[in-house]
Each structure stands twice: as structure tokens, then as C-alpha cells.
Amino acid sequence: MITFLGISMVVVFTYLIMAKRLSPVTALVVVPIGFGLVGGFGSKLGDMMQEGLKVVAPSAALLLxxxxxxxxxxxxxxxxxxxxxxxxxxKGDPVKIAIGTAIIAMTVALDGDGTTTHMITISxxxxxxxRLGMNPLVLGTISMLSVSIMSGMTPWGGPxxxxxASLGLDANEFFIPLLPTLFAGMGSILFTxxxxxxxxxKKIGIISVEFPSRNFSAIPEAAIALEMTENFKRPKLIWINxxxxxxxxxxxxxxxxxxxVLFLIGFVLASTxxxxxxxxxxxxxxxxxxxxxxVVTLVFAAGIFTGIFSGTKMVDAIAHSLVSIIPASVGSYFPVVVALTSMPFTFVLSNDAYYFGVLPILAEAASAYGVDPLEVARASVLGQPVHFLSPLVASTLLLIGMINTDLGxxxxxxxxxAVICSLVVTIAAILTGAFTLFK
Structure with missing residues (x-):
């Protein structure tokens, strides 16, 4: 019953925001409360939501x-x-700009922090x-994919x-066989x-424009708005900034x-x-x-969602149900199952919930088929490109705020x-031996 409730909640939530029936904030709050009431958790929902808000409060302050x-x-x-x-x-070529964006974002993302990558790359x-009239969604997509691959697979990255940590593995043993897969992911980002x-x-052509420019007729309408802010520029303070x-x-x-705290201090100093x-x-x-x-409202709304999702034990129920329905016939290529299911799983779950709650269960089930936990762990990070589309990812909420777009x-x-990137790295992992298809 709890499993069905949890899956139904995720499906309804995803449909409502993708179809734009509800705003992400409304869906993140109303949907879990509704399903919590249906599940008979009415008297406990307040405490669950409070716990969820406590968890996301630092992220909300950071993003603000x-x-x-x-x-x-x-x-x-x-x-x-x-x-x-x-x-x-x-020289105003969108192809070169997009590729340059990928190179910059992947380089910055090597520090393993998505928030930092987006702040530097997008800013x-x-x-x-x-200025050139390019779609900001291109910038957001490339930056998001770069974070998902570079921070998702490197042993100092979060996932x-x-x-x-959850499986007690050696970092070198985990990472070195995954290097070819990492390079394949980088290639996928460059192709994208x-x-x-x-x-x-094809849409805007190659635009020749100097920076800054007073020739408004030669640049897109969006650039005019940028020109109007020239009186706020502080070129003499550039080195201090x-x-x-x-x-x-x-x-x-x-x-x-x-x-x-750091960004609060930085904001105060920058404005002063x-x-x-x-x-x-x-x-x-x-x-x-x-x-x-x-963005801050989205973060707090996501806290409501995760608080109820975790507090009602829907997360645990879905994880156990997944393991129980995996037929013995697929046990010989269990890592592939983990890689593919990590896409939807990490979309609806936080990384903490997935890696500390679900992954140990999957690794235990895989051991029954003679699958090394190392292979399960490597497979588990391959769905990160899809994970970073989740409304539960703080850095993604920052990203959509910075490019001024809607989550849906x-x-x-x-x-x-994101799906293509995940499939590419999964295929690369199989071909390069990061995990084996058959035992």
C-alpha cells in the first residue's frame, strides 16, 4: 500500500509540473500533503514537514x-x-560558444560542487x-550535464x-575503472x-558584435536591456570585485x-x-x-515534499519493492538494472536517500547473484544526469533562477x-569493463 502510494505520488507530481497543470511550488506542497492524508498520516504530517524544512533551510539561505x-x-x-x-x-558563432561553455563548465565542475559550477559558469x-540572442536553456543544460558527470563520477564529488561511504569501498578501486566512462560522458556533453x-x-546565425556596443540595431533585443544597465557598471572596481x-x-x-554565512558576507561586502x-x-x-x-520558495517547497516522502517511509517501501520484483533471470546483469533504475530513483530521491537508503539494499540483493558491490556502486552514479533535473536538487534550483526560467x-x-547522457555512460561502462553484463 505504501509503495503504491509513493509511486502514485511521484507520477502525479511529475505529470502536474511537466504538463504545467500546477506550478512546481504548488505541486511540491499540495501533492505530498494530499497523498499523506490519503495514507492516513494526517496527524504526523506537521512534524514531517517541519523536519523537511529544517533539512533544506541551509540550502535556501545559501541560494538566496x-x-x-x-x-x-x-x-x-x-x-x-x-x-x-x-x-x-x-566571433559570435553559437557552436563555438556552446562548446566553450561545455569546456568551462566541465573544468569548473572538477571541484565536485554543482552550486559553485553554476554560479561561475552561468554568471x-x-x-x-x-547579447547574441542564444537560448539560455542551452547554457543551463550544458552546465547541468557538466556537473552531473564531473561531480557524479569523481570520488570527491557528492554521489x-x-x-x-555507504558500501565501505576503496575510492581508487571505485574510480580508476570508471575513468573511460567519465571520458565518454565528457564526449557526450561536447556532442550535446x-x-x-x-x-x-541555424536560428540566429553568426552575429558580429562588439562588447559593449551602442549599436542597438546590430544586436538582439535582449542585449538592449543589458545596455540599459551600463550606469550600474563599476569598471574601476573590477580588480577589487x-x-x-x-x-x-x-x-x-x-x-x-x-x-x-560565506555568501551572506560576500553579498554585504559586494553591495557596499x-x-x-x-x-x-x-x-x-x-x-x-x-x-x-x-528559488528559495522552491527549496522550501521541496523540503515539504522530501519530509513527507521520507517520513511516511514511502522511500523505504519503494526500494524494498523494487528489489523484491527483480526476477532471478536478470541477476546476472544486475549492475545494468541498477544503472537504468538509478535514473528514475535519483530523480525522485535526494542523493542521501538513494545512496544511504536504497543502494545498500541493491548491493545486498546483487550479492546473491555474485555481483561485486564495486560494480553496483559504479552503476549507481550513471543516472546522475537525470537526477540533476529533479526539483530536489538545490544547485538546479539555483540554475533555473540564474537563467530566469521555469523548472518545468x-x-x-x-x-x-540527460537521458542520452546517462545511456551513453552506461553503454561505455559496459564496453570498458566498469561492470560486466554477464556473470
Missing amino acids: FAILFFGILIDAGLFDPLIKQMLRLV ALLPLYL ATRAI AYFLGKKER FLLTLVVMVVLVMGILPAP INYPNLKQQKDRIISHAGNALT EFQKYAFKW
Whole structure:
């Protein structure tokens, strides 16, 4: 009964946001409450939701101040020189821009942190996309896929770290056989970038435009809005802003301060340095408040969803049911089953819930068929491209806020490419021996 309830809840929730019947915030709150009441958990829902809110509160604070921090720096023109240099190199060619985006995002994503990757990649490149009239969803998709592969498979990234810890594995034994698969994933991202860039080139052509430009007729309408913010630029403070950003990133990577506190401090310093006039400060904050509020609201709504999903034990029930219905005939290629099911599983579950709750159950079931836990662990990270489309992923909520789009719209655009990327790395893992198809 609980399993059916949990699966039904996920299906209804996914349909409602994909079909745009409800906004993501409304669906994240109303759907789990409704199913919780149907399941007879009415008296406990308040505590479950409270626990969920406690879990996501730090992420909400982080995203709020990170959006404001980078918003202030974009207004001040910190990334203008980078955009100008990229324009010189790519000469307004959407294909080159998309491929360059992939290279930058994959490089930044090597630190294993999705939030940092999106903040740097999107903050630096979004003005360029808008100036040339390229679809920001291309930027978001490439950045999301880069994070999913680079942080998903490296042993210092979140998913792999959880898989290694939950099963008590050796990091080197886990990662080294997975290297060819990682390279295949990178190749898949570059191909996706090339294909999406070709579509954009077909739509808008190759645009020659200087940065900045006063020739409004030569650039897309979106660029006009950017030009109107020239009075907020602070070119004389660019090195101070760069140093501030560098310090914040170093402290973030080193973990010296909690991330929410760090970005609160960074936001306060950035706004004070660039806009000492209180009215200007207020105007800049208000200009970014819409995106920040949207993302933070989504995070708290996701806390309601996860709180009820976990508190009602729907997660555990679905995991046990999955294991019980796997026929013995597929036991010989159990890692493939894990790789394929990791896509829907990690979409509806947080990484903590999947890797610490579901993966040990799958590994135990696989052992009955003589499958090494190492292979199960490697297979479990291959669905991460789909996982990063989930509304439960804080970095993805940051991403859609930064490119100013709707979660459902982003999912529709990126879903196909996420599935393709997951299938590519799964096939690569089989071909390169990261796990064996038959025992």
C-alpha cells in the first residue's frame, strides 16, 4: 500500500509540473500533503514537514545570498572582460560558444560542487548568451550535464562519495575503472553542446558584435536591456570585485566557513563596495529579489515534499519493492538494472536517500547473484544526469533562477539530453569493463 502510494505520488507530481497543470511550488506542497492524508498520516504530517524544512533551510539561505552576491557582481560588470575576450575568440558563432561553455563548465565542475559550477559558469556566460540572442536553456543544460558527470563520477564529488561511504569501498578501486566512462560522458556533453550550438546557429546565425556596443540595431533585443544597465557598471572596481570573488571561492572550496554565512558576507561586502549609496543598494537588491525569492520558495517547497516522502517511509517501501520484483533471470546483469533504475530513483530521491537508503539494499540483493558491490556502486552514479533535473536538487534550483526560467520548461528542454547522457555512460561502462553484463 505504501509503495503504491509513493509511486502514485511521484507520477502525479511529475505529470502536474511537466504538463504545467500546477506550478512546481504548488505541486511540491499540495501533492505530498494530499497523498499523506490519503495514507492516513494526517496527524504526523506537521512534524514531517517541519523536519523537511529544517533539512533544506541551509540550502535556501545559501541560494538566496549566492544569487544576490553574483547578481551584484554582474551588475558591476565583473565578467564583462571575460565576455569580451570570448567574443573575440568565438566571433559570435553559437557552436563555438556552446562548446566553450561545455569546456568551462566541465573544468569548473572538477571541484565536485554543482552550486559553485553554476554560479561561475552561468554568471560569466549568461550576458554573452543574452547579447547574441542564444537560448539560455542551452547554457543551463550544458552546465547541468557538466556537473552531473564531473561531480557524479569523481570520488570527491557528492554521489560517488556517498556510494563509496555507504558500501565501505576503496575510492581508487571505485574510480580508476570508471575513468573511460567519465571520458565518454565528457564526449557526450561536447556532442550535446555541438548539436545545440548548431540549432542556435541555424536560428540566429553568426552575429558580429562588439562588447559593449551602442549599436542597438546590430544586436538582439535582449542585449538592449543589458545596455540599459551600463550606469550600474563599476569598471574601476573590477580588480577589487575579482579579488572578492576569488576569496569567496577559495573559502568555499576549503570549507572554512559555512556556505550560507560565506555568501551572506560576500553579498554585504559586494553591495557596499560597489553601491555605497543606500538607494542604489536597495534598487540592485530589488532587481534580483524576484529570482531569489522564486528559488528559495522552491527549496522550501521541496523540503515539504522530501519530509513527507521520507517520513511516511514511502522511500523505504519503494526500494524494498523494487528489489523484491527483480526476477532471478536478470541477476546476472544486475549492475545494468541498477544503472537504468538509478535514473528514475535519483530523480525522485535526494542523493542521501538513494545512496544511504536504497543502494545498500541493491548491493545486498546483487550479492546473491555474485555481483561485486564495486560494480553496483559504479552503476549507481550513471543516472546522475537525470537526477540533476529533479526539483530536489538545490544547485538546479539555483540554475533555473540564474537563467530566469521555469523548472518545468527546463526539464522539458533538458530531459532528452540527460537521458542520452546517462545511456551513453552506461553503454561505455559496459564496453570498458566498469561492470560486466554477464556473470
